[in-house]
Amino acid sequence: PKLNSKLFKAFKCEIIKICRCKLTYVAAGLEGVSGRAALRELSVSNSESFWAAVARHRLCWSTPFHTVQDCDLSRGKIKWFEGGKLNVSVNCLDRHVHTCPERVALIWERDERGSEMKYTYGELLEMTCRLGNLLRRHGVKRGDCVTIYMPTCPLAVASMLACARIGAAHNVVFAGFSADALAERIRDAQSSTVITVNQGVRGGKVTELKKTVDTAMQSCPTVKQVFVAMRTDNPVTMTARDIAMEEEMLKEDVVCEPAVMNSEDVLFLLYTSGSTGKPKGLVHTQAGYLLYAALTHRYVFSYHDGDVFGCVADIGWITGHSYVVYGPLANGATTVLFESTPIYPDPGRYWDMVERLKINQFYGAPTAIRLLLKYGDQWVNKYDRSTLKTLGSVGEPINTEAWEWYHRVVGDGRCPVVDTWWQTETGGICIAPRPSDPDAEIVPGMAMRPFFGINPVLMDTEGEVLTSNNTSGALCMAQPWPGMARTIHNNHQRFIDTYFQPYPGYFFTGDGAYRSEEGYYQITGRLDDVINVSGHRIGTAEIEDVVNQCPAVAESAVVGYTHSIKGQGVYAFVVLKKGIDVQEADLSRQLNGMVSEKIAKYASPDFIQFAKRLPKTRSGKIMRRVLRKVVESDLEGLGDLSTLDDPAAVQEIIQGHEKLL
Numbered sequence: 001p002k003l004n005s006k007l008f009k010a011f012k013c014e015i016i017k018i019c020r021c022k023l024t025y026v027a028a029g030l031e032g033v034s035g036r037a038a039l040r041e042l043s044v045s046n047s048e049s050f051w052a053a054v055a056r057h058r059l060c061w062s063t064p065f066h067t068v069q070d071c072d073l074s075r076g077k078i079k080w081f082e083g084g085k086l087n088v089s090v091n092c093l094d095r096h097v098h099t100c101p102e103r104v105a106l107i108w109e110r111d112e113r114g115s116e117m118k119y120t121y122g123e124l125l126e127m128t129c130r131l132g133n134l135l136r137r138h139g140v141k142r143g144d145c146v147t148i149y150m151p152t153c154p155l156a157v158a159s160m161l162a163c164a165r166i167g168a169a170h171n172v173v174f175a176g177f178s179a180d181a182l183a184e185r186i187r188d189a190q191s192s193t194v195i196t197v198n199q200g201v202r203g204g205k206v207t208e209l210k211k212t213v214d215t216a217m218q219s220c221p222t223v224k225q226v227f228v229a230m231r232t233d234n235p236v237t238m239t240a241r242d243i244a245m246e247e248e249m250l251k252e253d254v255v256c257e258p259a260v261m262n263s264e265d266v267l268f269l270l271y272t273s274g275s276t277g278k279p280k281g282l283v284h285t286q287a288g289y290l291l292y293a294a295l296t297h298r299y300v301f302s303y304h305d306g307d308v309f310g311c312v313a314d315i316g317w318i319t320g321h322s323y324v325v326y327g328p329l330a331n332g333a334t335t336v337l338f339e340s341t342p343i344y345p346d347p348g349r350y351w352d353m354v355e356r357l358k359i360n361q362f363y364g365a366p367t368a369i370r371l372l373l374k375y376g377d378q379w380v381n382k383y384d385r386s387t388l389k390t391l392g393s394v395g396e397p398i399n400t401e402a403w404e405w406y407h408r409v410v411g412d413g414r415c416p417v418v419d420t421w422w423q424t425e426t427g428g429i430c431i432a433p434r435p436s437d438p439d440a441e442i443v444p445g446m447a448m449r450p451f452f453g454i455n456p457v458l459m460d461t462e463g464e465v466l467t468s469n470n471t472s473g474a475l476c477m478a479q480p481w482p483g484m485a486r487t488i489h490n491n492h493q494r495f496i497d498t499y500f501q502p503y504p505g506y507f508f509t510g511d512g513a514y515r516s517e518e519g520y521y522q523i524t525g526r527l528d529d530v531i532n533v534s535g536h537r538i539g540t541a542e543i544e545d546v547v548n549q550c551p552a553v554a555e556s557a558v559v560g561y562t563h564s565i566k567g568q569g570v571y572a573f574v575v576l577k578k579g580i581d582v583q584e585a586d587l588s589r590q591l592n593g594m595v596s597e598k599i600a601k602y603a604s605p606d607f608i609q610f611a612k613r614l615p616k617t618r619s620g621k622i623m624r625r626v627l628r629k630v631v632e633s634d635l636e637g638l639g640d641l642s643t644l645d646d647p648a649a650v651q652e653i654i655q656g657h658e659k660l661l
């Protein structure tokens with residue numbers, strides 16, 4: 001609907017206030033509607049005006065945009081701020097250096113406790129420029145894709161920003177991924193340049209990242225150069241392809257002309273798992289992504305200028321991209337880079353860090369909270385946490401026990417806990433308890449309220465929108481927003497098929513959700529064959545793929561099961577080929593090794609059950625629904641078994657499961 005002029009004036013006024021971070025809403029001209037809720041309504045009903053005003057105010061443009069949005073969800077077409085030109089690194093660095101070069105941009109909480117290092121905005125800009133020049137000198141051009149395989153550290157952030165500075169896209173691969181997984185992502189992204197470190201250090205253990213890159217290179221013939229930074233003092237073998245990064249950076253100029261980028265040029269690719277097929281390289285672009293990361297960072301966490309923001313995610317995941325790097329830096333925040341683990345050298349690590357670095361917002365994953373809860377309150381109480389203002393949770397559902405502990409013990413009952421729901425695909429937080437009103441009620445374990453401009457709907461199995469409350473359905477978004485992914489690299493059809501085909505005209509998230517009587521959202525979990533292990537997303541099909549490569553294996557089925565710490569664990573059913581005679585324990589070890597080697601350690605099955613056959617439908621489809629119920633020991637819930645080819649298969653599976661436990 002068109003706004004009348006009085007309402008529009010109030011609306012514009014409010015946007016400007018929001019932009020200036022004034023947190024009181026004056027409902028001038030909006031009688032009968034409560035403050036922030038009204039603005040949220042307007043951000044959806046007049047999303048163009050809302051995003052245009054925020055984009056003009058929040059981002060620094062070299063050329064203003066002429067079209068706010070050009071989107072058609074039915075075709076998977078998403079374009080924001082066309083005509084606009086800007087540079088993301090200028091928005092994250094130069095504009096803050098201009099006003100306060102001495103402000104700390106990064107605090108690198110290194111693995112060794114108490115050895116943190118601080119980098120000002122001026123220093124980070126210098127690092128980024130030297131690296132940008134170095135990449136340019138070595139032929140990296142606008143539009144190229146650079147793969148970054150590094151732990152969370154300042155040079156990794158500088159690498160991302162250096163790519164942004166010269167107009168190259170980055171493809172950060174989580175440093176826990178194996179050589180095979182890395183190689184697959186390098187090949188798919190068609191990268192000819194890789195940036196890595198000699199070794200990583202995490203939880204007191206050294207990981208041989210450069211060696212992993214060397215192995216990956218055997219199947220990546222297109223890679224021309226590998227930049228190697230030194231995280232430890234240990235030299236590694238350098239080949240003709242390898243370039244000593246720090247040494248070469250020193251030779252470069254500290255000024256690097258930023259590339260003038262179009263709003264819709266690619267900023268980065270980030271691979272994530274789907275329910276079928278290979279991991280997909282989701283594509284995020286410049287202006288819309290940055291704006292959305294910045295705005296959500298500011299409002300979801302009630303970030304204020306001068307706060308120290310501590311998101312403990314790895315930069316290899318979207319949480320690291322949006323809330324370690326881009327959101328905080330766009331807002332001129334001091335952001336923490338956490339290199340260690342929650343229990344190294346002891347379970348007080350996070351809270352010691354909160355005290356030492358004076359962290360104001362702490363953002364972590366439920367799996368770590370569940371782990372720490374088991375060690376007891378004394379590890380938390382030892383440290384001063386009075387600087388904390390907001391506690392965030394991300395990546396998986398947070399159970400009530402963990403939520404209560406986080407709130408009562410970590411936050412002393414005085415810090416709001418914000419359970420934030422979003423995905424690699426959404427670019428930033430979409431549902432969170434306090435996207436706006438800092439005093440809004442919070443219900444434990446609920447993501448609750450959609451962010452500005454987000455219009456969630458629930459769908460029934462017929463594909464109809466569920467309009468009532470107190471109902472559950474497939475979570476979709478009825479409107480585009482600037483932060484959403486634009487495509488899957490080299491496979492736009494898969495993008496359409498996965499996200500826009502299931503419910504035409506809507507973006508389908510793959511998650512189910514419940515909407516309460518009050519209209520609050522609670523995420524109920526994935527509706528597809530994607531599982532979430534310690535907050536790491538993995539397609540069960542990817543694990544099956546590896547297991548099936550074992551010559552002894554005829555077929556397999558992998559499902560997730562509830563795990564008290566990891567959220568979900570991996571449970572594999574394996575059928576051996578006829579005539580194979582092996583020790584099951586030996587084969588289990590071999591299969592675990594294969595999964596670690598081909599994907600990553602976290603994907604390795606917790607349980608492997610050998611079975612004579614799997615329950616299948618008459619048309620030969622494995623009935624995963626039945627397997628999921630068996631591993632949850634929910635035999636009551638097995639449901640309709642009438643389509644089973646041979647009901648005896650289920651009994652065998654149940655018996656095998658009981659034996660394994």
Ligand code: PRX
Pocket residue numbers: 272318319393394395396397398419420421422423424425447509510511523525526532535536537
């Ligand atoms: O199932 C949802 C779960 O994590 C998936 C997205 O994973 P990824 O792309 O790796 O991004 C994780 C970090 C944003 C979602 O489809 N998920 C994420 N946040 C929550 C969640 N499930 C429940 N509650 C959440 N707060």
